[in-house]
Amino acid sequence: MTTPIDELRTAAQTLMDLADIAREDLDTGDYWKPYNSATAWRDGLTNGMGGASGDLAAVFSPTTAHALATWLRAEAAIWDAVETVKAEYGPQGLKVTTPLSTHAQALAVARAINGGEQP
Template sequence: MTPADELRTAADKLEPLAAAAQEDLDGGDYWMVYDPATAWHDGLTNGMGGASGDLAAALPPNAVTELARWLRSAARDAREIGPDPHALAVARAINGSSTPTSAAAEPAPAAVEHCVHDRAVHQHHHHTPVDGCPWCAASVEARS
């Protein structure tokens, strides 16, 4: 499975869960006793309690929907410029899959496919300096 596939798989898992949770929140009997503006938070902290309830309450269905959209955007980026390691870590946690143990387990896209942008664009898409990026460094050297 490619990084883009992993990202899309995580989004595919979240979207129907968020939609079902929103539908339940909007009409489920459990939620009717709560103020609609705070029902998600109140229902989860009351029902679960503790740190787990607080964490679940921090991710209402609309936030999970946006997370899924971000993962889809990251999947497109993964195909075009390479995977964002943080987005991939989130996707793997959602998917219940493990992180590759070495760089060899995660092949880099070919430099020609990956980077044809300048340093400013690179910094917008990556967390490493252009000289430290295995794709961009090769691409910069090829253009020099």
């Protein structure tokens, strides 16, 4: 059975893998050579796609993908810790003083990346 923690980790790994491949392509691909290395991703996608789609793709660079993956991994670790405490002490033994409100958003992002059902 796939758990929300599994979904978060799968999405994070997918993003990391794709970002690494994209970064390698950016560093070595002939397509990117006409562009300034600091702005190649943004400029190339904006130029290649154009419009709002190009603008959106342009801001979702390999660096952005890595940052999002790092967040998803952190959410998975927190979720895992909460589940461990609940398993050991039961739900009544778990006192959370900080709202875990980002879990639903992280899971929605993970499911969108994984192509699965949305919460």
